[in-house]
Amino acid sequence: MSDLSSRKLSRRKLITTGLAATAGAAGLGVAAHLAQEYGLVPPDHRGIYGLGETLTYASQRLLTRHSLAREFSSSQISKPPFANQIDPLTDEFKRLQAGGFADWRLSVNGMVARPASFSLDQLKSYPSHTQITMLQCEEGWSYIAEWVGVPLSHLLDLVGVLPQAKYVVYVSMEPNTWDSIDMADALHPQTFLTYGMNGHELPVGHGGPLRMRLPRQLGYKNVKFITHLTVTDDLKKFGKGLGAAAPEFGYAWYAGI
Amino acid sequence: MARLESAPVPLPACVPTSASAIPAATATPRHSALVRVTHWITTLCFFALLISGFEIVISHPRFYWGETGNDLTTPLFKLHIPSSRSLVPSGYGYVLPDQNGWSRYLHFQSAWIVVLTGLLYVSSLFFSGDLRKNLFPRRADLSWRAFSSSIADHLRFKRPNAAEAWSYNLLQRLAYLFVIFVLFPLVIWTGLAMSPAFVSAFPLTVTSLGGQQSARTLHFFVSLALLLFLLAHVAMVFLAGFTNRMRAMITGRPGTPTERT
Secondary structure (H helix, E strand, C coil): CCHHHHHHHHHHHHHHHHHHHHHHHHHHHHHHHHHHHCCCCCCCCCCCCHHHHHHHHHHHHHHHCCCCCCCCCHHHCCCCCCCCCCCCCCHHHHHHHHCCCCCCEEEEEECECCCEEEEHHHHHHCCCEEEEEEEECCCCCEEEEEEEEEEHHHHHHHHCECCCCCEEEEEECCCCCEEEEEHHHHCCCCCEEEEEECCEECCHHHCCCCEEECCCCCHHHCCCCEEEEEEECCHHHCCCCCCCCHHHHCCCCCCCC | CCCCCCCCCCCCCCCCCCHHHCCHHHHCCCCCHHHHHHHHHHHHHHHHHHHHHHHHHCCCCEECCCCCECCCCCCCEECCCCCCCCCCCCCCCCCCCCCHHHHHHHHHHHHHHHHHHHHHHHHHHHHHCHHHHHHCCCHHHCCHHHHHHHHHHHHCCCCCCHHHHHCCCHHHHHHHHHHHHHHHHHHHHHHHCCCHHHHHHCCHHHHCCCCHHHHHHHHHHHHHHHHHHHHHHHHHHHHHHHHHHHHHHHCCCCCCHHHHC
């Protein structure tokens, strides 16, 4: 191989590399635009871990948008179910608990046609649904239980979600505890507001009287003691704009991995 | 394909050593740029996965078999180390700081990068012919005699000869093939089988392993196997000549006597 031909080779290489880089950059730009357009970018996409989170969330949305979490037989229910530690209960919670949660309210506002507030009895009067699914903690442990509740989609139908809505924010009675899900998860048939477990009322240790249940996401996304929902198209208005309290403590917003 | 397979011919002393004058045989690097770049990206990701994986494990250093497992059920085995969560009956009177948040972010980001890097590397293996040339055992090595002599050489810690700086020996080829086509696919599979959303779309990936906790336990063991490979790999690099081997994986060329002049 002569001096000349190797130089030619390197010039050709330079040109092809340049073209490939330009095409790559343009492709990335188009991909980013499409990802934003189709809701494939999670609210915690900034920062050093944004790349991984965006790849995970976008892939999950493309592959698993409508898939159903695995359901189990009643013989597979864990006895007894393991409850993780909860923070000390607030005085207001204790007051409501003393009254048998008769005064517990779930309020719904934001991008809805008819903002509303529901008592537990009202929630229980709607057609109840049951699922035997697994709860997986991000720590590594898990259990299977039977959950009874009203699908979130039923409630969203009642209040009339506006077409431009993108997320549902849910707030706990526990201080500084709130989270959000996109409409794909909010309207998913297994996303429940849960009030019953294994044939009983949902115990306080498991988030009773009302817990968000998302069997396709890890335990910490299944927030306990739900009192409030806000339907929105922009998560930047909430907290630090990361979509939930969890990312403010370093935990991913999307917990389907 | 145009690459020359023969070992390089040492340069005669009279040849000027400017880059353009090096014959094609030596101009062909020991490891192509793609192999070198993917190797070091994989190295970085592997350490990130190892550290973050360990941090995740210490939040619940108990392992189970089947679908479920928690502090109330009997573990298959547990690691006798302190935990980063207070509820775990670790037997230690103290709790380590919780590092799960960034560990999980880092774990999945590194996993993405290493999987994409691995796909690039493996497809290049097929397209460049390196798979047959560099990783499949040479025809001459396909005998028990060659296999046992390669094992004997390793057991005697025999230093490789100069020609071996330009190709992989039999055990090396088998080890790399096992890591690339068995351990890496297994660790990705068992990892994905722990994801509640992923298995909702592909339930067979977890049921075939015996359940979500089985997948976690297997993920742990496959990671251990990869760690063992890493230790052996680094030990062999030292044994074969650290400077020479590192140089080959960084610059593409192992040190040769002529280069030292």
